[in-house]
Amino acid sequence: MSDTPKPRSRRPRGSLTPSVVLDAAEVVAAQGFDALSVRAVAARLGAAPMALYNHFATKEELVDGLLDRVLGRFEAGPAGEDWVEDLRGFARAHRRLLADHPWAVAPLVARPNPGMGAVRIGEHALGILRRGGLSGDRAVAAFSGVVALNYGWSAFTAARARSPDGLGADVSATLVALPPGDFPLTVAVAGPMGAYGSDEHYEFALDQLLAGLRATAGSSPPLASSRYDAGSRS
């Protein structure tokens, strides 16, 4: 019992690279974002927790790398004749990306840092909107609108998919059990409704936004920013 005082062979010297660490981190994150701990990543990899800190200054930096890697998987479709249809394709592809990485939605939404992947996505969308004749502020606003819609929508669906206790599918069951006197509309709608937040519902909402953009872009662009500052100033 003395010839194996350290049964743990150290990892070979160069075998721990940022890329390898991110690979392991993604596998861990796939079973829920808050399962992603430094210790868990190190355990898969057979490394010591602190070994990761030679490649990432902090956990936040590791997460940033992970999120940027996910956004880097965005694939832009080819440009077609109609810029609105291209924008629809962009929105679908973006939402699909989020749906494919449900664990990433919450941290992405909470993070102010853009990162290269996000910039690439923005550049692509701006190109489409420019072709539609929207310029400057308007293009940014429209892009932000599509992305916000996608993030908000994906956050709901991801959150519901994450709850394994059945709270997911039968939110409607909770709703139909409400006091029917109050909330009659909610109760009426919760029964026959399919999955809340379904693809059909998303397509409908996206359709409205795109129809509005098409109409606005068709009209001559006044671009007076004073038209749109009736917000919550005071």
Add this chain to the structure above:
Amino acid sequence: MSDTPKPRSRRPRGSLTPSVVLDAAEVVAAQGFDALSVRAVAARLGAAPMALYNHFATKEELVDGLLDRVLGRFEAGPAGEDWVEDLRGFARAHRRLLADHPWAVAPLVARPNPGMGAVRIGEHALGILRRGGLSGDRAVAAFSGVVALNYGWSAFTAARARSPDGLGADVSATLVALPPGDFPLTVAVAGPMGAYGSDEHYEFALDQLLAGLRATAGSSPPLASSRYDAGSRS
């Protein structure tokens, strides 16, 4: 030093109610949602951490109560002549509510559980949409769209407001510093752009969504759900 072996007088027996705990929890949460720990809430209140567990089974339950209390502050405006303008008022009030509680946005987005406050909000919005002639699926989809837009948008602005290291205001500074060869549109737009995610931009995006809804509601409603299932099936 022996006559005060327990300088901590116990809290009087009935002085710890759910409401009192939530009050303290909200004060703590106001300085960042992840500052909200059971110990911190107990410290304010001068109570022991475990004392809170007589009123909330788990921390998640406490957070749910806190979020529902926030959503309960939603105030519906009076109905006007134009249902679309009412919907705009709803969207603004909802977003204003989120802007007034930035710490609440991230947990709200991540939580599948609706809660009474959310149901009240939904009922109000459904009433407006019903007046617009949208029924069933369409009303739910439109409501979801507005809420998703608000959540996504508020998550961005809240996240940026949360970063005190100046990463907030000058995301644009990061963007103009990009390699100008790639991302020409982004660089071109980042310079003259005011605050990314400004109220004006939000109003523009909301306007497009509302314009689309008005047009759709104006046309006769075919309601064929097959029109909207061209999503990401396979």
Add this chain to the structure above:
DNA sequence: GGCCCTAACGTACGCCGTACGTCACCGACT
């Protein structure tokens, strides 16, 4: 006046992120 139910408490456990000091390996230089 005495009992008991319950609300408040204290201790303890297993996680977490990570600061800091140690040690072994590999390449380079003599």
Add this chain to the structure above:
DNA sequence: AGTCGGTGACGTACGGCGTACGTTAGGGCC
């Protein structure tokens, strides 16, 4: 070939987290 320095992997430790569990003290009821 021998040695030396830099670096990457490691171990220990600290403070903080949520919370399971057992203890205690106070107020309401008989």
